[in-house]
Amino acid sequence: MRRWANIVGASLVLALLVLPIPPQVSATAVPSSVRPTLSSAAADAERLWRDGCAATQRTTSPKAGCVYGKATGKFHVVLVGDSHASAWFPAVERVAIDRGWRLETFVKSACVPVDMRLYSPYLGREYTECRTYMNAVIRRLAAHPPDLLIITAARIAIYPIRSADSSMGAKISAFARMITKLKAKQKLILGDVPWPGGADVVACLRAHRANAGACAIPNWASSMSYGVLERGAAKITGAVRMDLVRAGWCSTASRSCPVVVRGMIAYRDRHHLTATFSRSMGPVFNSELRRLLPNLPDGTAPTPTPSPTPTPAPSASVDPSVVPTIDPSAEPSPSADSGSSPDPSASQEPGVGSSPEPTPETTPGVATTPPVVPGESPDPAPIP
Numbered sequence: 001m002r003r004w005a006n007i008v009g010a011s012l013v014l015a016l017l018v019l020p021i022p023p024q025v026s027a028t029a030v031p032s033s034v035r036p037t038l039s040s041a042a043a044d045a046e047r048l049w050r051d052g053c054a055a056t057q058r059t060t061s062p063k064a065g066c067v068y069g070k071a072t073g074k075f076h077v078v079l080v081g082d083s084h085a086s087a088w089f090p091a092v093e094r095v096a097i098d099r100g101w102r103l104e105t106f107v108k109s110a111c112v113p114v115d116m117r118l119y120s121p122y123l124g125r126e127y128t129e130c131r132t133y134m135n136a137v138i139r140r141l142a143a144h145p146p147d148l149l150i151i152t153a154a155r156i157a158i159y160p161i162r163s164a165d166s167s168m169g170a171k172i173s174a175f176a177r178m179i180t181k182l183k184a185k186q187k188l189i190l191g192d193v194p195w196p197g198g199a200d201v202v203a204c205l206r207a208h209r210a211n212a213g214a215c216a217i218p219n220w221a222s223s224m225s226y227g228v229l230e231r232g233a234a235k236i237t238g239a240v241r242m243d244l245v246r247a248g249w250c251s252t253a254s255r256s257c258p259v260v261v262r263g264m265i266a267y268r269d270r271h272h273l274t275a276t277f278s279r280s281m282g283p284v285f286n287s288e289l290r291r292l293l294p295n296l297p298d299g300t301a302p303t304p305t306p307s308p309t310p311t312p313a314p315s316a317s318v319d320p321s322v323v324p325t326i327d328p329s330a331e332p333s334p335s336a337d338s339g340s341s342p343d344p345s346a347s348q349e350p351g352v353g354s355s356p357e358p359t360p361e362t363t364p365g366v367a368t369t370p371p372v373v374p375g376e377s378p379d380p381a382p383i384p
Contacts, residue, residue, distance in 0.1 A: 028213035030205055031263050036276050038209075041202045041265045044274040046089045048105060054086045055108035057122055060132040062106050062140065069096030069103035075297050078146040080106045080137060080182060081113050084192055085152035087273040091244070092150060094282030095289065099298065104146070106137045112153045115177035116170070117161040126161055134178070141183045148296065149184035154271070155192050155229040168225060172232030179237045186293065187239035189230045193273060194220040194250060194257050201259050201267035212260040220250055220257035240292050248284030 036044040048054040053066035069077070079085055079092055086107040096103035110120060111130035120127035141149070153175055160166050165174065179187060194217045204215035220226065227243065234241040249266070250257035259266045264277045289296060 028211050030209045030212045030260060033263060034260060035264050036268075036274055038202065038206055038265070041205075041268050041274055044265075044268050044276055045272070046086055046275045046278065048086050048089055048107060053105050053107070054083065055111070055133060057109050057111075057120060057127070058129055059108065060129050061136050062133065066105045067102060068093050068105065070100045071102060073100045073102035075099075075101045075148070076144075076146040077101050077103045077148045077150065078106065078141065078184065079103065079150045079152075081152040082107065082111050082154050082157065083109050083272060084154040084157075085113075085150075085190070087193070087278055088152055088190060088244075088281075090275045090279035091281040091285045094279055095286045098282075098286070099296075101297075106140070108133050110154075110157060112158050113151055113178045113182075114153065114158055114171060114174035115181065116158075116165045116174040119159040119161050121159065127159075138181050145183040145185060147185050148293075149179075149182055149187045150190050151179060151182065151187070152190045152192060153229060156195055156224055156271075168228060168232075172229055172236070175229055176233040176236035179233055179239055186296075187237065188289075188293065189234055189239050189241045191227060191230050191241065191243045191245060193271065194226060194245060195224045195271055196259065196267060197224075198270060200270050202265065202269065205259070205265065212258070213256070215259050216256040217250075217259065218256050220255070221246075221252060242285075242288050242292060244281060244285055244288060247288050248281060 030038065046054075048066070051066065053063055055062065073096075077092070077096060079089060086105075089105065089107070093103060095101070108130065110122060111127070111133055112118065113134060118127040118130055119125070120130070123129075155171070158171050158174075160170070164170060179189070196215075196217050199215070201215055205212060208214040230241050230243075233239065245257075246252060249261060261277060262280065264280055265274055266277045268274045
């Protein structure tokens with residue numbers, strides 16, 4: 001009897017193995033109902049570009065009237081940064097609307113908010129427009145300090161003019177100096193997104209409709225110096241740091257980060273979020289705000305989305321006279337960033353074609369010794 005049972009069992013297993021599996025049951029296939037659609041994802045940019053509130057690279061002064069949320073709100077929030085700050089705008093705006101905050105934006109393409117001279121691969125020269133723009137923002141916030149500053153920097157798009165500024169230590173120091181110069185009652189460093197490694201995510205998904213996992217970002221938490229810039233600047237300045245990616249998107253339990261999340265395409269190109277996905281992160285952003293900054297005024301807020309992975313508590317302040325030491329066992333080596341050639345498309349403006357651009361190699365070489373952070377003046381000083 002046992003022999004016949006074994007034969008029947010083996011036959012059933014064999015039958016299951018040879019049965020055809022329909023492609024649509026694949027767990028990693030791009031959903032037919034995916035949002036935005038594959039045909040519209042590349043154009044799913046945040047409204048700041050349509051409103052003229054995301055400054056182009058040739059712009060030298062912030063546009064007036066870029067106010068969102070509740071225009072008459074008493075709690076004043078300012079979003080500052082480059083196009084990656086702009087990409088987080090839909091999530092921030094969603095919370096500002098629901099909590100009755102006045103949200104003002106100061107974002108500029110490829111203008112990473114660091115206190116150093118930058119090179120623009122798109123313009124092929126020193127990015128003086130960025131320095132002029134950020135000096136105007138510094139003056140604006142000095143005259144009217146907001147209740148909350150939210151700042152984001154695209155860590156891989158920092159192209160220094162001076163070789164001494166090319167190390168990760170120098171970039172951390174420059175980011176910290178800029179945070180100090182931007183006056184606000186409270187400051188929040190919003191972490192950058194994982195970088196897909198130069199691959200156009202939408203094009204990849206079109207080519208792998210049956211297996212979206214083929215387009216996932218490998219080793220997302222240990223490559224491209226993920227989180228190093230933010231952690232270092234938070235230690236120097238005492239600003240609160242939020243890792244929104246870990247809180248509601250990429251799991252630390254997995255080495256790869258999905259680019260199709262909860263039925264939504266996360267990226268519209270090589271490294272910018274779709275407005276649809278960014279907006280969906282609003283509840284996660286609000287939940288993290290309540291945890292990290294519980295003193296912020298409350299209002300009718302969206303129901304928080306449970307965080308799959310708790311974000312580490314913000315780092316304590318350290319002596320601002322030295323560059324913080326990053327534990328190599330927990331972080332990628334700084335040289336992984338300073339010695340690599342970032343994706344030149346990081347400097348492209350929306351709508352600019354994919355024609356070859358100068359790479360960071362056209363700038364001076366990489367410094368090997370992180371500089372000492374200079375003393376920080378209590379008065380807002382312009383970028384030299």
